[in-house]
Amino acid sequence: MSLLSLDHKDVARRYLWSGLGFLLLGGLLALAIRWQWAWPGQPVPGLAWALPESRGALTPPTYTAVFTMHGLVMIFFAVTPLLFGALGHFVLPLAIGARGLAFPRLSALGYWIYALGGVLVLASFAVRLGPASAGWTAYPPLSTSAFTPGLGQTLVTVAVLCAGTSAFTYGLNFVVTVARCRAPGMTWGRLPLTVWGLFFASVLNVLFVPVLAAATALLLMDRLLGTQFFIAGAAAVGGGGDPVVYQHLFWLFGHPEVYILILPAWGMVGDLVAFFSRKPAHGYRLTAGAMGTVSALSGLVYAHHLFTSGMSPLLGRTFMVLTLLISLPAEVMFLNWLMTLWRGSVRLTSPMLAALATMVVFGLGGITGLALGAVATDVPLHGTLWVVGHFHLTMGAASFLGVFAGLYFWFPKMFGRALHEGLAKVHVLSSAVLFLGVFGGQLAAGYAGQLRRLYDPYQYTYLKHLLPLNQWTTVCAFLLGAVQVVFVVNLVWTLRRGRAAEANPWQVGTLEWTCASSPPGEGNFTQVPVVLRGPHALSQPEVLERLGRDWIGQAEVLPGVARQDTTEEAVPASEGTVSTVRSVT
Amino acid sequence: MSAERNPMGGKAETRVDPTPHSTSGALGMKPLPSVSDARTEPSSLEASTSSAAAETANSEGTAWLGTVLGLAAWSMFFASLAFAVGWYRMREPWPPLPVSLLGLGLTGLLLFTGSGVLHLGLQRRESSWPARCALALGLAFLALQAMWTHQAWWTEHVRIPEGGVSASAFHGLTALHALHVLGVTSGLFLVCWRHARGADVRPSLRRHVLGWHFVTAMWVLLFVAVYLP
Numbered sequence: 001m002s003l004l005s006l007d008h009k010d011v012a013r014r015y016l017w018s019g020l021g022f023l024l025l026g027g028l029l030a031l032a033i034r035w036q037w038a039w040p041g042q043p044v045p046g047l048a049w050a051l052p053e054s055r056g057a058l059t060p061p062t063y064t065a066v067f068t069m070h071g072l073v074m075i076f077f078a079v080t081p082l083l084f085g086a087l088g089h090f091v092l093p094l095a096i097g098a099r100g101l102a103f104p105r106l107s108a109l110g111y112w113i114y115a116l117g118g119v120l121v122l123a124s125f126a127v128r129l130g131p132a133s134a135g136w137t138a139y140p141p142l143s144t145s146a147f148t149p150g151l152g153q154t155l156v157t158v159a160v161l162c163a164g165t166s167a168f169t170y171g172l173n174f175v176v177t178v179a180r181c182r183a184p185g186m187t188w189g190r191l192p193l194t195v196w197g198l199f200f201a202s203v204l205n206v207l208f209v210p211v212l213a214a215a216t217a218l219l220l221m222d223r224l225l226g227t228q229f230f231i232a233g234a235a236a237v238g239g240g241g242d243p244v245v246y247q248h249l250f251w252l253f254g255h256p257e258v259y260i261l262i263l264p265a266w267g268m269v270g271d272l273v274a275f276f277s278r279k280p281a282h283g284y285r286l287t288a289g290a291m292g293t294v295s296a297l298s299g300l301v302y303a304h305h306l307f308t309s310g311m312s313p314l315l316g317r318t319f320m321v322l323t324l325l326i327s328l329p330a331e332v333m334f335l336n337w338l339m340t341l342w343r344g345s346v347r348l349t350s351p352m353l354a355a356l357a358t359m360v361v362f363g364l365g366g367i368t369g370l371a372l373g374a375v376a377t378d379v380p381l382h383g384t385l386w387v388v389g390h391f392h393l394t395m396g397a398a399s400f401l402g403v404f405a406g407l408y409f410w411f412p413k414m415f416g417r418a419l420h421e422g423l424a425k426v427h428v429l430s431s432a433v434l435f436l437g438v439f440g441g442q443l444a445a446g447y448a449g450q451l452r453r454l455y456d457p458y459q460y461t462y463l464k465h466l467l468p469l470n471q472w473t474t475v476c477a478f479l480l481g482a483v484q485v486v487f488v489v490n491l492v493w494t495l496r497r498g499r500a501a502e503a504n505p506w507q508v509g510t511l512e513w514t515c516a517s518s519p520p521g522e523g524n525f526t527q528v529p530v531v532l533r534g535p536h537a538l539s540q541p542e543v544l545e546r547l548g549r550d551w552i553g554q555a556e557v558l559p560g561v562a563r564q565d566t567t568e569e570a571v572p573a574s575e576g577t578v579s580t581v582r583s584v585t
Numbered sequence: 586m587s588a589e590r591n592p593m594g595g596k597a598e599t600r601v602d603p604t605p606h607s608t609s610g611a612l613g614m615k616p617l618p619s620v621s622d623a624r625t626e627p628s629s630l631e632a633s634t635s636s637a638a639a640e641t642a643n644s645e646g647t648a649w650l651g652t653v654l655g656l657a658a659w660s661m662f663f664a665s666l667a668f669a670v671g672w673y674r675m676r677e678p679w680p681p682l683p684v685s686l687l688g689l690g691l692t693g694l695l696l697f698t699g700s701g702v703l704h705l706g707l708q709r710r711e712s713s714w715p716a717r718c719a720l721a722l723g724l725a726f727l728a729l730q731a732m733w734t735h736q737a738w739w740t741e742h743v744r745i746p747e748g749g750v751s752a753s754a755f756h757g758l759t760a761l762h763a764l765h766v767l768g769v770t771s772g773l774f775l776v777c778w779r780h781a782r783g784a785d786v787r788p789s790l791r792r793h794v795l796g797w798h799f800v801t802a803m804w805v806l807l808f809v810a811v812y813l814p
């Protein structure tokens with residue numbers, strides 16, 4: 001694999017390795033935070049080399065930098081790149097029957113911009129005063145040079161800009177690819193739900209990443225050129241601006257961003273529950289429509305992050321209503337998944353287990369979000385670990401399990417080798433249970449009033465009794481870290497000497513499994529498939545009868561059936577052929 | 586034995602592989618070059634050239650769509666900047682700019698002229714003067730904007746940080762917009778360069794013209810949000 005290759009599958013692999021690397025970094029940072037909450041100020045085992053002066057214990061400034069970088073790295077450099085960069089780049093063109101992305105050079109360029117950002121993030125750990133330490137949201141005035149003067153904050157702000165730029169490029173690329181490069185016969189109504197999820201998320205990406213870019217550009221100018229956009233109070237010169245503007249801009253991006261992180265996972269869950277219930281997805285149109293509605297609403301609810309920032313009560317109420325409204329389409333989608341499972345022939349493969357686990361943790365996360373969406377309950381809960389538990393269930397656990405659902409499902413297609421199912425199941429199940437332990441513990445502590453980002457919560461008398469709870473939560477977190485070794489072992493072992501994957505191990509009909517080799521060669525398909533049906537044609541009686549199996553390829557001609565949409569190029573139907581058009585190269 | 590087990594739990598089927606081209610190959614293995622299927626070979630040379638032309642038209646259309654969508658989405662960048670300025674203006678009185686509004690407006694007119702020239706130029710074939718003319722207009726615009734900010738800074742003492750948020754908005758947003766104009770102008774320069782060396786630049790010119798229209802429209806936003814009293 002050449003590093004300069006423009007092929008979408010190679011770009012995907014680059015994102016995969018980088019994203020997994022940053023996932024490891026973000027995970028280690030998370031363990032450092034957890035250690036601090038269980039044994040405040042005690043030396044973190046194995047960290048003495050990095051913090052020699054405190055013999056490995058986190059000092060308050062280091063702790064601040066650690067939780068800041070944990071959030072930033074996870075969101076901008078691990079989960080988004082894994083969902084879009086790796087799975088999106090790999091699956092999207094294959095699943096719609098395209099030979100590649102619409103703009104291959106743009107996608108390769110996007111990776112290198114992301115990589116540059118990653119290098120800046122890593123470099124920021126080495127500069128004086130350490131990396132960014134103003135929280136992942138980088139609220140001013142804390143993030144301005146008056147309060148966080150170090151070069152690290154600037155480097156990381158530029159890095160976020162880089163990650164945003166790359167997200168903008170692949171978002172645009174995906175939207176145009178879906179709009180223009182679908183195979184003949186691949187109508188919008190025949191797209192796999194994964195593609196729908198990626199498509200809507202990409203629309204959100206291109207619309208709202210520029211907002212982040214604007215907020216970050218103003219912040220950078222405040223830091224570097226002395227402008228006064230977000231500086232107020234004593235630090236301001238000549239009038240000063242308003243830090244709350246940053247909060248508005250940040251969340252106008254930030255709230256769509258949380259849906260950007262969950263929509264691809266939703267899409268995959270929709271497909272996987274259908275595939276492994278051996279049934280067509282229940283209410284396919286409604287599910288896709290619900291995802292579209294959520295996307296449309298997601299730009300209209302952002303101010304629920306600002307209920308306590310000082311806002312007209314009228315605005316607060318408006319945003320509350322809009323926020324609670326968004327749970328309606330989410331419900332529709334969720335019920336459709338359940339209906340798909342209902343009386344299906346459920347097969348608990350590793351991707352299916354990951355999809356079900358995603359549903360569970362996402363469901364809990366959504367319910368805890370309702371308490372935050374209503375102003376009256378958000379006022380006491382804001383700024384507590386309840387919020388942290390909420391968004392880790394939705395964004396941490398659900399998106400993470402979504403990534404692994406996708407990875408376990410498409411790994412044979414990506415690398416031509418089959419992962420060990422048993423190890424994969426162990427990894428998924430134990431991760432899911434431990435996620436519930438860790439984030440359930442956070443919810444409980446938050447409900448008891450523990451504020452987020454406290455260096456030593458037990459300096460408050462009213463939080464002293466939460467120490468055992470937090471210690472148990474930390475134990476869960478370390479176990480969670482430990483079970484990831486199962487994945488690493490499985491990955492390394494399989495890549496070295498795993499058995500060759502079967503052509504269609506999951507016995508599903510989507511194009512990547514039925515029309516392309518594993519791994520697909522350059523150009524993906526020897527001939528561009530002509531799509532005849534939707535992605536979930538499972539357990540159809542006539543297929544069962546004629547082919548003796550419960551699935552049929554999206555481009556496979558059912559023997560003995562007159563083609564309805566016969567085109568000139570159509571290949572005469574014969575047993576087991578995949579209809580194709582002549583490829584023009 | 587377990588290696589043979591199908592992850593679906595069922596017994597491995599032995600039917601004919603429905604995907605004749607799939608090779609459950611080893612890591613990184615590329616499929617053999619396709620053995621062309623007689624039934625789907627192009628029947629004549631003519632057919633293949635006309636479909637190649639269709640292919641080019643198609644990829645040009647794709648690039649055009651990408652440019653339109655990308656620019657439309659990127660207008661959110663300027664909308665966000667305008668939102669921020671609007672916020673400050675609602676909070677407190679906005680000091681009037683000591684720079685001639687007429688001068689600023691006439692400078693913007695250069696962008697409009699460029700838009701017009703390029704639009705007309707696109708309808709003429711094989712001529713690069715509209716692009717060259719727009720290139721000159723773009724450079725003139727940048728020079729004049731530089732002059733206005735220079736005047737504001739040195740003569741009128743509209744400075745950062747002393748001037749507070751209104752001075753920040755004037756200099757900061759003017760600079761962000763100018764960077765975009767610089768980008769578009771450099772693009773046009775490359776187009777002219779390639780044209781001079783005999784390349785067919787019409788499709789790419791068409792996309793750069795979109796970029797020009799974009800910075801023109803964004804200038805209007807800048808004018809309304811920042812320059813107007």
Ligand code: HEM
Pocket residue numbers: 137258259261262304305323324326327330365366367369370372373374378381382383387390391394395399
């Ligand atoms: C039913 C759906 C949801 C509702 C009603 C909801 C509501 C809320 C509210 C009101 C807040 C602000 C709490 C506060 O700061 O006081 C919040 C925070 C958050 N939510 Fe959600 N949410 C939902 C789903 C999601 C999803 C799907 C994700 C991500 C995939 C997500 C990620 C986040 C994040 C990252 C934060 C806060 C980040 C921070 O303050 O650092 N939420 N949610």
Ligand SMILES: [Cu+2]
Pocket residue numbers: 254255258301302304305
């Ligand atoms: Cu939100």
